[in-house]
Amino acid sequence: MLNVTDKARDQLKGLDVSGNNFLRLSVEEGGCSGMSYQAAIDNASTPLDVVLYKDEEITIISDPNSQQYLEGITIDYEDDLIKAGFRFLNPRAVKTCGCGGSFQV
DSSP states (O other), X not given: OOEEOHHHHHHHHHTTOSTTOEEEEEEEEOSTTSEEXXXXXXXXXXXXXXXXXXXXXXXXXXXXXXXXHHTTOEEEEEESSSOEEEEEEOTTOSEEOTTSSEEEO
């Protein structure tokens, strides 16, 4: 499972991640630290998909290969003068890049 802060939930609802739509998260090789997070709004799941988070409005799923890297993360939303966007806080990451878009476990 993963955690979603209230700020991130509010932003996801604004992106139409509710009803039949859900957020699909995956992890791919890439970025300056070796692995990067990918996110997309989707409405078609597969039998192999894993539900990482579900509440009364929002569902977040992943493929089984990415699940191992996403377990235990917190999705937050940052909105300040310098940058705004979703942040993935991974307690198992031993290294992250400066922009926070990639990580290493």
